[in-house]
Amino acid sequence: MTTTLNAPATLPGPRLTPRNSERLAMGLLVIQPSPFCNINCDYCYLPNRTDTRRMDFAVLEKVMEKVWNSGLANAPFSLLWHAGEPLAVPMNWYEKAFEIIARHPKAHHYVQHSVQTNGTLVTDAWCDFFKKHEVEVGISIDGPREIHDHHRKTRKGEGSFDKAMRGLECIKRNEVPFGVVTVISDISVDRPDEIYDFYREHGITGIGFNIEEIEGANKSSSLEQTGSDRIRAFFERFFERNKADGFPLNVREFDIARRNILEPGWSSRPGGDYYNMEADPFGMINVDCFGNFSSFSPELLGQPTEKYGSFNFGSLLAGTLFDATQNASFQHVLADIEAGNKKCAETCQFYQYCGGSSPSNKYYENGTFDSTETRQCISTVQIPMQIVLADLEDGLGITASVPPVPTLEERMRA
Numbered sequence: 001m002t003t004t005l006n007a008p009a010t011l012p013g014p015r016l017t018p019r020n021s022e023r024l025a026m027g028l029l030v031i032q033p034s035p036f037c038n039i040n041c042d043y044c045y046l047p048n049r050t051d052t053r054r055m056d057f058a059v060l061e062k063v064m065e066k067v068w069n070s071g072l073a074n075a076p077f078s079l080l081w082h083a084g085e086p087l088a089v090p091m092n093w094y095e096k097a098f099e100i101i102a103r104h105p106k107a108h109h110y111v112q113h114s115v116q117t118n119g120t121l122v123t124d125a126w127c128d129f130f131k132k133h134e135v136e137v138g139i140s141i142d143g144p145r146e147i148h149d150h151h152r153k154t155r156k157g158e159g160s161f162d163k164a165m166r167g168l169e170c171i172k173r174n175e176v177p178f179g180v181v182t183v184i185s186d187i188s189v190d191r192p193d194e195i196y197d198f199y200r201e202h203g204i205t206g207i208g209f210n211i212e213e214i215e216g217a218n219k220s221s222s223l224e225q226t227g228s229d230r231i232r233a234f235f236e237r238f239f240e241r242n243k244a245d246g247f248p249l250n251v252r253e254f255d256i257a258r259r260n261i262l263e264p265g266w267s268s269r270p271g272g273d274y275y276n277m278e279a280d281p282f283g284m285i286n287v288d289c290f291g292n293f294s295s296f297s298p299e300l301l302g303q304p305t306e307k308y309g310s311f312n313f314g315s316l317l318a319g320t321l322f323d324a325t326q327n328a329s330f331q332h333v334l335a336d337i338e339a340g341n342k343k344c345a346e347t348c349q350f351y352q353y354c355g356g357s358s359p360s361n362k363y364y365e366n367g368t369f370d371s372t373e374t375r376q377c378i379s380t381v382q383i384p385m386q387i388v389l390a391d392l393e394d395g396l397g398i399t400a401s402v403p404p405v406p407t408l409e410e411r412m413r414a
C-alpha cells in the first residue's frame with residue numbers, strides 16, 4: 001500500500017506504519033448509545049439487542065475528549081448514531097449528548113450527525129430535532145409490505161411495515177431529507193419491479209442496497225444458495241427501469257460505480273487506488289455504550305471471534321485510541337486485512353475502484369480477513385460497476401466491452 005502519511009512519532013510499541021496507515025484521519029465515528037432495538041429483524045447482525053443499558057454522559061465526554069485529543073479528527077467527519085435502534089433512546093438524552101459534542105470549538109464545522117433508524121419511532125418532534133441539528137437520516141425499508149414484513153418483524157412476530165411507513169411519511173411531511181437502505185434477501189431478489197414501483201409511489205429517491213449478509217449474530221443468509229446471476233438480474237432490471245424513467249432514483253451502488261468510472265481519483269490515494277476507509281486503521285472508529293472501541297468495519301464492534309480474539313481494541317475510559325496499536329488482536333486484524341488487500345490488488349481488476357471492500361464480509365464469509373472475493377463485493381461492487389460500464393459503453397457505441405468477470409460459481413466450476 002502507498003501512503004504519504006507518517007504515523008506520529010509518539011506512537012508506542014508495535015505501531016501503525018506508513019505502509020499500513022493511509023491517512024491517519026477519521027472519516028466516520030460510530031457511537032452506540034444503547035445496544036437495544038425495539039424490533040427483531042431476523043437477519044440482524046447485532047448481538048445484545050434486548051439490552052436496554054444506555055451510555056452515561058460521563059462516558060460520552062471521555063469518548064469525545066479522546067477522539068479530539070487523538071489528532072484523528074483533523075477534517076470534517078460523520079458521527080453516526082447507530083444502535084440497536086437509536087431512536088429508542090429518548091430525545092432528551094440526545095439533547096444533552098449533542099450539547100456535550102458541541103462544546104469542542106471544532107465541532108460546529110467538523111461534526112455531521114447522522115442516524116440510521118428503522119423508522120418505527122419517528123415523530124414530528126424527532127423531525128424537528130433532525131432539522132434543528134441538520135441530522136442526516138437513513139431509514140431501513142425493504143420494499144412493499146409483504147417483502148418488508150418477511151424479515152423485519154417485532155418481537156411478537158408481527159410485521160413492522162405500518163410503523164416504519166408511518167415514520168417515513170412523517171419525515172416526508174416535515175421535509176426532512178432522507179435516504180432509504182434496503183436489504184435484498186430471498187423474498188425480494190426476484191422482484192426488482194415491485195421494489196422500483198414502491199419507491200416511485202412513495203417518493204423515495206435515495207437508495208442504498210445491502211445484500212443479506214452472513215455477519216455477526218446472523219449466521220446464515222437466505223441468499224446463501226442464491227447464484228450471483230439472480231442478484232445480477234435484480235440490479236440489471238432495476239437499472240433498466242430507472243434509466244427508462246430518466247434516472248429519477250439515486251442508487252448508491254450505481255452512483256459510486258459511475259463516479260469511479262467518470263471521475264477517476266475522486267476517492268483515491270496518491271497512487272490512484274480507491275481509498276477504502278473501512279480497511280484503513282482509524283479511518284472508522286466504532287464505540288459501544290461502555291466506551292469500548294473497534295476500528296475497521298463497524299459491524300465488528302462487540303463481536304466475539306475465535307480467530308482474532310476480541311474485536312474490542314481498547315477502552316476510551318482508561319486509554320487512548322492509539323493504545324490499540326499495542327493490542328495483539330488489532331495487529332492481527334490489521335496484518336490480515338493488509339494481506340487480503342494485497343491479494344485483491346494482485347488478482348482482481350476491480351481493486352482500483354474498491355480498495356478491498358468490506359473487511360467484515362471477508363471475515364464472516366471466508367473465515368479470515370486475509371482473503372479476497374465475497375458475495376458482498378460481487379453484488380455491490382463488481383455487478384453495479386459492470387452494469388454502469390456497459391451502459392456508458394453502449395451510449396458511446398463501443399461494442400468491444402470488457403469481458404464480464406466470471407461469477408463465483410463459474411470460478412469454482414473452472
Ligand code: SF4
Pocket residue numbers: 344345348349350351352354355356357358372373374377378381382
Ligand atoms: S471486488 Fe472483491 S475481490 Fe475485487 S478488489 Fe474488491 S474486495 Fe477484492
